[in-house]
Each structure stands twice: as C-alpha cells, then as structure tokens.
Amino acid sequence: MTETLARTELPNPLDPEETMSRDEIESIQLARLQETVAYAYDRVPLYKEKYDTAGVHPSDLKELSDLGNFPFTEKEDLRRTYPFGMFAVPQHEVARIHASSGTTGRPTVVGYTKQDLEDWAKLGARCLRLSGVKPGWKVHNAYGYGLFTGGMGAHAAAEHLGTTVIPMSGGQTEKQIQMIQDFAPDAILCTPTYLLTIADAMQRQGIDPRTTSLKVAVLGAEPWTEEMRHELEVTMNIDACDIYGLSEVMGPGVAGESNESKDGSHIWEDHFRPEIIDAFDETRVLGDGEPGELVFTSLTKKALPVIRYRTHDLTRLLPGTARPGHRRMGRITGRSDDMIILRGVNLFPSQIEELALKVAGLSPHFLLEITRPNRMDELAVKIERREDCDTGRAEEAGRELQKSIKINIGSSCRIDVVDPGTLARSSGKLRRIYDLRDK
Numbered sequence: 216m217t218e219t220l221a222r223t224e225l226p227n228p229l230d231p232e233e234t235m236s237r238d239e240i241e242s243i244q245l246a247r248l249q250e251t252v253a254y255a256y257d258r259v260p261l262y263k264e265k266y267d268t269a270g271v272h273p274s275d276l277k278e279l280s281d282l283g284n285f286p287f288t289e290k291e292d293l294r295r296t297y298p299f300g301m302f303a304v305p306q307h308e309v310a311r312i313h314a315s316s317g318t319t320g321r322p323t324v325v326g327y328t329k330q331d332l333e334d335w336a337k338l339g340a341r342c343l344r345l346s347g348v349k350p351g352w353k354v355h356n357a358y359g360y361g362l363f364t365g366g367m368g369a370h371a372a373a374e375h376l377g378t379t380v381i382p383m384s385g386g387q388t389e390k391q392i393q394m395i396q397d398f399a400p401d402a403i404l405c406t407p408t409y410l411l412t413i414a415d416a417m418q419r420q421g422i423d424p425r426t427t428s429l430k431v432a433v434l435g436a437e438p439w440t441e442e443m444r445h446e447l448e449v450t451m452n453i454d455a456c457d458i459y460g461l462s463e464v465m466g467p468g469v470a471g472e473s474n475e476s477k478d479g480s481h482i483w484e485d486h487f488r489p490e491i492i493d494a495f496d497e498t499r500v501l502g503d504g505e506p507g508e509l510v511f512t513s514l515t516k517k518a519l520p521v522i523r524y525r526t527h528d529l530t531r532l533l534p535g536t537a538r539p540g541h542r543r544m545g546r547i548t549g550r551s552d553d554m555i556i557l558r559g560v561n562l563f564p565s566q567i568e569e570l571a572l573k574v575a576g577l578s579p580h581f582l583l584e585i586t587r588p589n590r591m592d593e594l595a596v597k598i599e600r601r602e603d604c605d606t607g608r609a610e611e612a613g614r615e616l617q618k619s620i621k622i623n624i625g626s627s628c629r630i631d632v633v634d635p636g637t638l639a640r641s642s643g644k645l646r647r648i649y650d651l652r653d654k
C-alpha cells in the first residue's frame with residue numbers, strides 16, 4: 216500500500232524544564248517535595264500515621280537529603296488500603312483509574328486527576344521526542360489498553376506529541392503485522408519481547424522485518440539488555456530506545472532514552488525525586504553510580520502522591536547527558552523479587568539474555584525453569600535455536616552457553632536447546648521464570 220497522507224516537518228519544541236540546569240531542577244525539587252509531603256500528610260491517613268509513628272513531620276524537610284529520614288511506601292501499603300485508601304482527593308476529582316494485576320494478591324489501584332493526566336501525557340511526550348519520535352508521525356501503539364497503564368499512557372503521550380496514534384493494544388499478532396504493512400507507521404511502542412514476537416511472526420510469513428516503514432521503537436515495561444537492543448535493531452532496521460515507568464509512580468513516561476546517545480533513560484526530575492538505596496539495608500541511601508534499589512517520590516501528583524515508593528527495581532543513577540539537568544538510570548538489571556537464588560548464587564533472567572545472545576545459533580526466545588529434584592535447586596534454560604542453526608551446531612551452542620553461565624555467573628545449569636517456534640511467545644510482559652519447586 217502507498218503512503219497517502221502529506222508529510223511536513225512540524226515544530227517540536229522542548230519543554231523549558233527539559234533544559235534546566237541541575238541547580239534549577241534541585242531548587243524546584245525541594246519546593247515541590249516540601250509541598251507534596253505536607254499535602255500527603257494532611258490528606259492521606261496512612262502517611263500521617265507512618266510519620267507520626269516514626270517521629271517525623273513535613274516541617275523537618277529543610278533540604279533534599281532530609282527525605283532520607285522519612286519512612287518508605289510499599290506496594291503492600293496500597294494493597295492494605297485497597298482500593299482507594301491512599302487517594303488524596305475526593306472521588307469526583309479522580310479522572311481515571313488504572314490497576315496493575317500483579318501475579319499474587321489484590322491488584323494495586325492508582326488514580327489521576329485531570330492535571331495528573333496532563334502531566335503524564337506531557338512527560339510521556341518528552342520521552343517519545345527524546346527517542347526520536349516526531350510530531351506528524353504515525354505511531355503504532357501495541358502496549359495493552361485497559362487497566363494496565365501501558366496502552367493508554369503511551370497513547371496519551373503520542374497524542375500530546377502531535378502524532379497520529381494507531382491504538383492497536385497487545386496481541387493479535389497477525390493483525391498487527393497487517394496494520395504495520397497497510398498503515399506504514401513510523402514508530403512502534405510495545406514491550407521488547409512483543410517486538411520480538413512481531414519480528415518472528417513476520418519472518419514466518421515471509422516478510423523481511425527490515426523492510427517495514429518502522430524507524431523507531433520505544434520499548435519498556437520489562438527488563439531488557441543491550442544485546443536485545445542490538446538484536447531488535449538489526450532484525451528490524453530500527454532505532455530501539457528504552458522507556459521506563461511504573462503504575463504506582465505514574466506509568467510509562469517516568470524516564471525515557473535518547474536515540475542519539477542510547478545510554479539509559481533520563482528521569483524527569485522536575486516531577487520525580489529518585490533515590491537509590493541498598494537493597495539489603497534500606498537505611499543506606501547510596502550515591503550516584505552505586506547499584507541498588509530505585510525509590511521514587513512524586514513531586515506534582517495530586518490524586519495519588521507517593522513518597523519514597525520502593526520499586527524493587529535494581530539499577531543506579533548516572534549524570535544526565537542528552538538532558539544534563541536530569542539524571543539517567545542505568546539499565547534495570549532485574550527486580551529484587553525476580554532474583555533467582557540458586558545454591559547461594561544470585562542470578563537474573565537479564566544475565567542469561569545477555570550471555571545467550573552472544574552465542575551464535577541461539578535465539579532470544581528462552582525461559583528458565585527451576586526445580587528441586589533431590590533437595591537441591593536446579594536450573595534449566597530452555598532456549599530456541601535460530602532457524603539457520605542445524606541441530607548439530609545447536610548442541611554445541613548449548614554447551615557454549617552452559618560454560619559461559621558457569622564462568623560469568625558461577626551457576627551450573629542444564630541447557631535444553633529446542634526447535635524454533637516451540638516456546639510460548641510474548642504478547643506483552645513476558646514471563647521468563649517458571650519456579651516448579653513447590654510442585
């Protein structure tokens with residue numbers, strides 16, 4: 216099909232806050248932090264109770280580092296006050312609700328005022344712009360719509376930037392491919408593993424994924440590695456950039472990556488104050504560059520302010536580059552609750568992804584199975600060979616990966632190299648770990 220809509224280069228100005236200096240950002244942060252903590256204390260009983268118990272008061276916040284004296288907020292706090300107990304505004308001021316399903320327990324429910332939604336769209340648009348998406352482009356949005364923040368969050372961001380949004384949602388891969396072929400979008404928004412599913416399905420249909428109209432992919436909602444970026448960029452002939460967020464803090468758009476430097480996502484620090492804490496000793500706030508758990512405080516949200524929210528995402532803070540006043544986050548190496556402890560050695564699926572993609576003949580389609588056959592934990596990596604890798608070479612590749620995991624991570628594991636197309640494909644956030652120990 217041919218391109219029929221006219222294309223013009225449209226104005227694409229930065230928000231003034233994007234170019235602020237570090238000092239300017241920090242002075243905005245302090246004022247907004249003082250306001251937010253007082254606001255939450257006055258309006259949300261849980262914060263008042265926590266702060267009174269801990270013997271701290273909003274008036275103790277004299278400088279940014281004083282934040283470290285305030286108690287954390289956890290997902291469990293949202294669950295305990297399910298569904299709306301942590302909202303700071305009356306229900307008629309809540310313009311939208313989202314919820315994250317999670318794998319266990321009650322969902323966590325989050326809410327936004329009209330102003331919160333506008334801020335979210337603005338920050339999401341900043342991310343897309345930084346990743347090279349341009350006003351006037353067609354944007355195929357394959358994040359799931361519904362209670363999940365991905366679909367509607369990315370949609371609003373793309374609209375705010377001034378693009379033509381194609382609201383596909385996740386799944387129905389054949390249909391996605393048809394729409395990509397027919398509508399010729401310039402950019403795609405989805406999880407990295409779902410883009411892999413799309414590329415894989417295209418190849419099965421005899422379509423070369425390098426020949427589509429897509430130029431940029433903005434990928435997030437799950438951990439992914441530099442090796443996966445390379446795989447997707449080469450397979451699809453695109454620029455692949457990261458976008459980060461979580462429902463409790465806002466949704467997609469908390470941080471976004473530059474398509475020029477591709478060096479990690481810039482956190483919009485005029486709206487969020489990040490901290491890194493020692494994941495094993497939460498009383499220790501770590502310095503920039505040190506790896507630990509990411510903690511966020513929202514600075515402008517009205518419906519659901521969150522103060523020192525523990526993300527359980529493991530990363531580090533780095534100085535800003537493309538937006539020097541805003542710090543970057545390194546890649547998320549994993550979530551503390553996704554960490555597999557195998558006979559005393561800690562490992563994350565992203566480490567396996569990184570090593571597997573360095574072995575010729577192995578594909579990025581893999582899963583991890585943990586069992587305990589003889590009172591000892593065992594890990595099996597099930598991974599598909601690539602189409603062009605014959606079974607003889609596949610066995611050799613499996614041995615190579617096994618050795619590489621032993622050398623680099625220190626764990627012994629079994630590798631099952633399986634045929635292409637055997638493992639379940641992602642349609643959003645992919646589940647990589649199958650813990651069969653209790654069965």
Ligand code: DLL
Pocket residue numbers: 315358363364365366434435436437438439457458459460461462463466467468526528547550
């Ligand atoms: O996944 C928000 C989102 C949607 C972000 C679309 C980006 C794109 P939740 O469902 O609440 O929200 O899940 C949040 O997903 O704590 C991380 O563990 C993980 N995550 C999100 N973005 C990234 C990323 C959305 N870029 C949880 N890299 C977070 C690694 C990510 N992990």
